[in-house]
Amino acid sequence: MTPMTTRGENPKTLEPAADRATSARPTAKRAIVGRLSWGLADQAVCSMTNFAVGIYVAHSLGLVSFGVFSLAWVTYGVVLSVSRGLATDPLMVRFSGVSVASWREAAARSSGTALGVGVTIGAVCVAVGLGLGGSVGSAFACLGVVLPGLLLQDAWRFSFFAAGSGRKAFLNDLLGGIALIPAMVVAARVGSVAAFVLAWGTAAAVAAGYGCFQSGIRPRLTQVREWLREHRDLGYRYLVENVGVSGAAQLRAYGLGLLVGVSAVGVVRGAELLLGPFLAVLMGLSLVTVAEAARVLRRAPHRLGRFCFLLGGGQAVGALLWGAALLLVPDRAGELVLGDVWHSASALIVPATLGVAGASLGVGAAAGLRALAAARRSLRCQLFASACYVSGGLGGAAVAGTVGSAWGVAAATVSSSVVWWLQLRSALREHHQNSIREVRTS
Numbered sequence: 001m002t003p004m005t006t007r008g009e010n011p012k013t014l015e016p017a018a019d020r021a022t023s024a025r026p027t028a029k030r031a032i033v034g035r036l037s038w039g040l041a042d043q044a045v046c047s048m049t050n051f052a053v054g055i056y057v058a059h060s061l062g063l064v065s066f067g068v069f070s071l072a073w074v075t076y077g078v079v080l081s082v083s084r085g086l087a088t089d090p091l092m093v094r095f096s097g098v099s100v101a102s103w104r105e106a107a108a109r110s111s112g113t114a115l116g117v118g119v120t121i122g123a124v125c126v127a128v129g130l131g132l133g134g135s136v137g138s139a140f141a142c143l144g145v146v147l148p149g150l151l152l153q154d155a156w157r158f159s160f161f162a163a164g165s166g167r168k169a170f171l172n173d174l175l176g177g178i179a180l181i182p183a184m185v186v187a188a189r190v191g192s193v194a195a196f197v198l199a200w201g202t203a204a205a206v207a208a209g210y211g212c213f214q215s216g217i218r219p220r221l222t223q224v225r226e227w228l229r230e231h232r233d234l235g236y237r238y239l240v241e242n243v244g245v246s247g248a249a250q251l252r253a254y255g256l257g258l259l260v261g262v263s264a265v266g267v268v269r270g271a272e273l274l275l276g277p278f279l280a281v282l283m284g285l286s287l288v289t290v291a292e293a294a295r296v297l298r299r300a301p302h303r304l305g306r307f308c309f310l311l312g313g314g315q316a317v318g319a320l321l322w323g324a325a326l327l328l329v330p331d332r333a334g335e336l337v338l339g340d341v342w343h344s345a346s347a348l349i350v351p352a353t354l355g356v357a358g359a360s361l362g363v364g365a366a367a368g369l370r371a372l373a374a375a376r377r378s379l380r381c382q383l384f385a386s387a388c389y390v391s392g393g394l395g396g397a398a399v400a401g402t403v404g405s406a407w408g409v410a411a412a413t414v415s416s417s418v419v420w421w422l423q424l425r426s427a428l429r430e431h432h433q434n435s436i437r438e439v440r441t442s
Contacts, residue, residue: 038166042157042173047279049177049203053184054273057196058266059339060188065135066341067262069193070269072139074253076150079121081242083151087113088158089238089290090231093373096162096291097298104217107159109227111211112219114155118148138194146201152219153204156211162291168214176207237375244386252393256405259394264402270338270345271352271406278322278356289363293371301435304368305428312364312417316357323353344402351406358413365420374427381423385416 058066087110095106122144129141153176160169183199212218228235256264272279289311296307326349334342362385369378389412396408 038161038170042161042166042170045170045173045177046157049173049180051273053180053196053200054269055337056184056188057193058270058273058341060191061193061196064263064266065193066269067257067264067266068135068139069196070265071136071253071257071262072143072193072197073269074250074265075125075140076143076147078243078247078250079117079125079147080151080154081245081247082121082239083114083117083154084158085237085239085242086117086228086235087111088155089242089370090234092158092162092290093234093294093370094231096294097164100163103159103163104215107163107215108217108220109223111152111155111159111217112221113224113227114151115148115219116221116224118151122147135193138192139197142194142197142201146198146204149201149205149208152208153211155219156208156215159215160211164291168211172207172211172214175210176203179203179206234373234375237379241375241379241382244382248386248389248393251390252405252409255390255394256397256402259397260401260405264397264405266341267344267348267402268406270341271348273338274326274345274349275319275322275352275356278319289367290370293367297371301431304371305424308364308368308424310364311367312361315360315363319353319357319360323349323357326353347403348406351403351410355406355410355413358410358415358417362413362417362420365417365424368424369420369427372427372431374423377423377427381416381420384419385412388412388416 057069061069091106091110095103098106125144125147126141127144129137129139129144131137132140153172156172157169160166160172180199180203183203184196187195187199253265253268256268293304293307296304326346329346331342331346334346338345362381366378366381369381389409392408392410392412393405394408396404396406398404400407
């Protein structure tokens, strides 16, 4: 017999709590899979766009000019890390899964901060570029012009994923990729590094504008100072941490150019392009892993360590499988993709794969530390990892050129991943002890 219910009662409220919990689990899992899927789809678009830009520039300009373009690209990575540390990383940690009103207010101030970073550092890049002159100077000057649009596009990506609206981020970046096609055609006709930088940035500005349209939010430049003040406990540490990552890559690129030559920078970039499809998966997951780890921490804190282990271990295995597949690529196919860059870049496949696998292991622990808001621990880890990266990359270059640099970086990433996991273990233990104290005092 079915239980009788009184008028106005919902039969679902009479179900046992265990049954409700069991039925809720598939729904929660589907939601996580959905958010991860949009993250992968969005990053696939972005990585395909970046891959196409790299291939197109390598074929159009040759190895030396591709090296100049790569220097501008690496510099953009440093500026991007500044923007994320100050603007979008605090947003992801503190405003993932909150109410719509709270998210909109935070997104307006966060995107305004990203735009402000772009305007400020962009002006510096223009001044430096005009002072340098030549192809390198013009590339940096043009980078300064397009930085605001590039950073605002990236800010909308993280804002949408914080709200669980990955579909909007996907549409945003898809439009940017479509706009890049005619821009690249025009740049190829001009035939200069500066033209390609402008084309890349113009497409990003189109996507940034569409992000404003989709969200119905205007970036608030007037509240940048307030945002920085409210989140200075996270923002400035994440700033140093992120700059440590991209700054280490930039120091390695500049040092490699001085020790071996600018063409060596292009070779390293070529190896990164070969790993591009897997890196697309890695970056796509990174868009949502911090937000998902924060949700796991709120709902089931005891599962955070397992979540991070599966995340990092799965990505490391994927990197090794992708690297093994690259070793089977025939020279003709490689030359078709990278042209003259292929022969030099293919020699870096094994060390570059090991380096990405080592970094992937650390990504899982890093997501856990971010979710725990353990900014001091993650900062220490990142500074150690950056120091290892620079010393390994440049030390290897001094001993054995470009290949030695790649092996030095591989050793550095594997070593630093161990430190990430040790710090996560300590942070989880500390969080558990604090939770016990709160229960006893309440």
